[in-house]
Amino acid sequence: MSLSSLFLGAASWKVPQACCKQLSTYVTKMRYLFELKEDDEICRKAQSSGRFYLFHSLAPLLQKSGNRYQVLPFRASELERILAKFGQDAQKIEHSVLIGCSDQHEAWFALDLALGNSHSSGSLQKSEMESELQGAFIDLRKALFQLNEKDASLISTAQALLRWHDCHQFCGKSGQPTQKNVAGSKRVCASSKMIYYPQMSPVVITLVSDGTRCLLARQSSFPKGMYSALSGFCDVGETVEESVRREVAEEVGLELDSLQYSASQHWSFPNSSLMIACHAAVRPGQTEIQVNLQELETAEWFSLEEVAAALKKKGPPASQQDGAIPFWLPPKMAIAHHLIQEWVQKQSSSSNLA
Ligand SMILES: NC(=O)C1=CN([C@@H]2O[C@H](COP(=O)(O)OP(=O)(O)OC[C@H]3O[C@@H](n4cnc5c(N)ncnc54)[C@H](OP(=O)(O)O)[C@@H]3O)[C@@H](O)[C@H]2O)C=CC1
Ligand SMILES: [Mg+2]
Numbered sequence: 001m002s003l004s005s006l007f008l009g010a011a012s013w014k015v016p017q018a019c020c021k022q023l024s025t026y027v028t029k030m031r032y033l034f035e036l037k038e039d040d041e042i043c044r045k046a047q048s049s050g051r052f053y054l055f056h057s058l059a060p061l062l063q064k065s066g067n068r069y070q071v072l073p074f075r076a077s078e079l080e081r082i083l084a085k086f087g088q089d090a091q092k093i094e095h096s097v098l099i100g101c102s103d104q105h106e107a108w109f110a111l112d113l114a115l116g117n118s119h120s121s122g123s124l125q126k127s128e129m130e131s132e133l134q135g136a137f138i139d140l141r142k143a144l145f146q147l148n149e150k151d152a153s154l155i156s157t158a159q160a161l162l163r164w165h166d167c168h169q170f171c172g173k174s175g176q177p178t179q180k181n182v183a184g185s186k187r188v189c190a191s192s193k194m195i196y197y198p199q200m201s202p203v204v205i206t207l208v209s210d211g212t213r214c215l216l217a218r219q220s221s222f223p224k225g226m227y228s229a230l231s232g233f234c235d236v237g238e239t240v241e242e243s244v245r246r247e248v249a250e251e252v253g254l255e256l257d258s259l260q261y262s263a264s265q266h267w268s269f270p271n272s273s274l275m276i277a278c279h280a281a282v283r284p285g286q287t288e289i290q291v292n293l294q295e296l297e298t299a300e301w302f303s304l305e306e307v308a309a310a311l312k313k314k315g316p317p318a319s320q321q322d323g324a325i326p327f328w329l330p331p332k333m334a335i336a337h338h339l340i341q342e343w344v345q346k347q348s349s350s351s352n353l354a
Contacts, residue, residue, distance in 0.1 A: 097184030110158030225325030253290030
């Protein structure tokens with residue numbers, strides 16, 4: 001599997017050898033980002049030469065290019081001019097959060113122009129802002145799959161951080177306002193001294209196989225006809241292995257024989273999750289599914305041929321004459337797709353060997 005900005009597989013990267021005296025581009029970049037998170041003054045300085053990705057009520061500013069979207073970042077000077085035009089103080093830039101930097105150490109920030117405003121003033125200005133900025137604020141659910149992988153990852157991170165700050169403005173212990181550091185890597189309550197760090201919820205996603213077939217399921221909230229691997233939030237105190245075993249038992253009534261980690265992915269919906277993807281096998285001969293209808297609409301075993309054919313389809317297929325929608329799979333950017341693709345490759349190569 002190639003290294004992807006969206007998900008990182010177990011065998012897909014190697015620690016750089018410590019033979020060279022000069023630090024690699026990657027290491028200097030990570031050290032620079034660390035400095036920006038730790039030092040408010042350096043981070044403030046980086047804002048003046050940085051690039052800003054704008055949002056409105058958590059919808060990213062994008063530009064349409066054919067049937068794809070592209071990001072539209074702004075320099076600080078341009079952003080100050082835009083803020084002034086909409087009667088907003090340049091101090092609003094203080095609400096921005098650090099989301100990364102280039103190899104040349106140009107820092108990247110995200111700023112939501114509506115959060116922190118009263119609801120009505122935010123919504124009133126949206127269309128005016130869009131025409132001034134020559135883009136549109138698009139719901140991330142609609143835009144994510146039309147962005148390239150690098151931008152999709154950056155915009156998802158940005159949205160997750162902006163959402164976290166918006167929801168953590170007050171201390172859960174003292175009830176007093178919390179203050180963010182310049183980078184936005186934490187919030188502190190001056191009263192209780194509590195420090196809050198941005199959070200992700202760990203979620204396991206598992207493709208269960210019986211050796212020749214794989215198990216795919218539907219939640220009633222999924223788009224019509226779409227099936228995916230089994231998923232579920234980890235409970236407090238669980239290991240990944242325990243979460244996978246419990247979720248499979250809870251959702252389809254099966255016991256696992258073995259499991260193997262595959263890859264991970266940050267997932268923005270509905271909040272920020274860390275998806276941990278595994279392959280798993282059921283005990284031989286124990287394949288009878290008992291669907292938990294409180295969690296799933298249905299779950300079924302699918303053959304290699306059925307799954308390989310569905311992988312070739314792009315997006316939701318057109319409905320058949322009887323109105324039914326043929327079964328289809330999550331898009332390429334979803335880690336479920338990666339798991340399914342990996343299973344098909346493995347099954348195909350082992351059936352070629354047989
Ligand atoms: N990227 C990908 O390929 C895929 C991503 N996913 C993502 O995985 C996530 C979890 O999958 P899902 O099967 O729904 O999970 P679960 O099977 O755990 O069921 C979801 C329910 O669990 C409860 N819950 C427990 N802890 C949390 C928490 N920390 N945050 C929110 N709800 C919690 C909620 O129930 P209640 O509301 O009753 O309290 C929620 O409705 C989804 O958000 C989905 O977007 C899923 C499949 C593919
Ligand atoms: Mg689930």
